Amino acid sequence: VADLQGYKCPCCDGAIEFDSSSQKMKCPYCDSEFEIEALQAYTADLDNQPQGDMVWDTAAGTEWTEGEAEGLRVYTCNTCGGEVVADETTGASECPFCGNPVIMTGQFGGSLRPDLVIPFKVDKKAAISILQNHYKGKLLLPRVFKDQNHIKEVKGLYVPVWLFDTDADAHVRYKASKVRSWSDSQYKYTETSYYSVTRAGGIGFENVPVDGSTKMDDTLMESIEPYHIEEAVDFHTAYLAGYLADKYDVDAQASIERANERIKKSTEDAFASTVTGYNTVEPVDSNIQLNNGRARYALYPVWILNTQWKGKKFTFGINGQTGKIAGDLPMDKGAFWRWLLGVAGAVTAAVFGISYLIWLL
């Protein structure tokens, strides 16, 4: 028994003890009982779990070749500090992030050269049309918003994105339960059996994007995903003609954490989907090792549309490849309450009337 004293309860993590009367391991805190063999196997399973390790090769991007970036100019916004890049023929007058004037601060240089770029497929006219359609069917959108707000600026912007590829080796443990019910003449019985379920294996991810710009709202960028990376091409400055490009100010190493969060969640969910035949399944712990991790530097096309209404700025992002739009709209509080009370009143009347008709029948 002495070698069992260090065991912890799988239910509450309390120190578990041997109960001589039941000849089982019993938790003094939650009264759960376990067969000794089951507890030993469970603990051995825990001890054998590999430690989570996420290692990345973040050597993304390349150096510019001599003279390649000569035609690029850097424009700086004195209000928000944003820096955008445009070629000398395009120029820039307003900051795409805050709408304030920008000034050219010099020749582009310093940053890494992107590996890939997804060219714009949605043009400016189509982007404006998509925004107008975005207003349709929104019953709580203030009517005057559509009429009074004006699109202050529409800018095609290449947003710096770090793309992460990796193979994940996962070892995930779940707490699962099966429920069985039966009854006799006096009582109904419900038996819940708990299992420690383990799944181990591998799963691959490719091109998980993380926004590399602090000026570009990360959530807005994620909202207009996905991009079809198979349409990406090797970067060439010619793709920047007519558009702005944001300079990355969050490097690949700093972006890993966000990629890890999404990869870990998807890995857990993917392996959980293989745990079938149980009534409940919840992850207890997971260890995920990443192999062959590498990052690439890409530019994603985004239409940024800034509008103003009642002095408040509304920013919309449109996926420059697929046309998917994201951007929160203002709510007419009066309309909200009118709809709530109107529907409540109508449903109340309908339910009351139907109840009365049923009673009459």
Add this chain to the structure above:
Amino acid sequence: MKRKICFVLLALVFCLSTVFCAGAAPANGYIVDEIGNLTSAEIDILNKVAEGIANEQGIDLFYVYTRAESLKDYDISSLVGDSTDYFVMLENEESWYTFMSGLGENIDAAAEETLREVYDNDETYVGGVKAYMMEAATYIPYIADTPEGDILTADAHVLYDEAELLSADQQTALIEKLMDVSGKYQAEIVVCTIKSMDGGDIDQFVEFLYDSMGFGYGDKKDGVLLLVSMEPRQYRILSNGMAGEAIDQDAIAAISDAIVSDLSDGVYDKAFTTFAERCAYYLDGHLHGFPFDVGKTLIISLGIGAIAGVIVALVLKGQLKSVRKQEQANVYVKADSMVITHQDALFMYRNVQRTEKSSSKSSGSGSSRNVGGGSF
């Protein structure tokens, strides 16, 4: 009067059978079954019934099913022993015969025919023998103490106030009420009170009482019984047949809620009157439809309307929000890249929860019976 005596006897018999008090039973018991029509358990029960009658009324009632061909020559001396007051029903496959002595002489030829009738009318042997004994007991003078004014008239078979909870005036008013409801809805509404359960189980007793007393009207025995015990202070409501369909578990719970405070406060006449009125309400609703409950319907409608309004408003509000963080990276999983290299499931422990079933049940004839109640 006949039913009144039965009620007292049944209470006594039930308690005897529950606490297994030994009476001065004959050495060979009151029941002899040479054919095997009765199980040993059934013989035990019938012996206890006979024992209760013997203790209460001083007569030994015997039942014998014999292989002997000549019934009149059957030797009953070893059966009756020293008893001087007895009645023996003797039967074989062909006919039946009776022996009697002392108090047993009260059962005359006409009464014997009645005994055979109630015996034959029951579908089971055990039921027939029990019916014969209960019927036979009614022909024997009742020797238990009977407080003055406690014995009800033959018409007042809807109230049995053994615990003496009601005054004479209250009894009269309640009987009138119970009979009025019983007649109007053709379902017998009965109130029984007893001083003590003497350790017996009230759930078993209320069913035993209903069946043994023959409560209820018609083939399905339509009726409702309220049984109140003062020791322990518990009550049960049993609804049967058509009344069981009208007064289900929910209705019994509602009636219980309506009467329990009055029972606790000792306002028994009000509790019993409320019981009768609530029974009438549910029976009327079952037979003619419940009145349209404007208040309740309006509250439910408002609740549903409010929920619908909130859901619709929130859905419309949600349409305005399209900027959302992506928690997963599912769309970036390489096609067919997922491989399971190890999988196992280790049983850890189990919990078993036990919940008491509702006492609602159905009889074999298709009619329903519900029992419910509590303490007060």
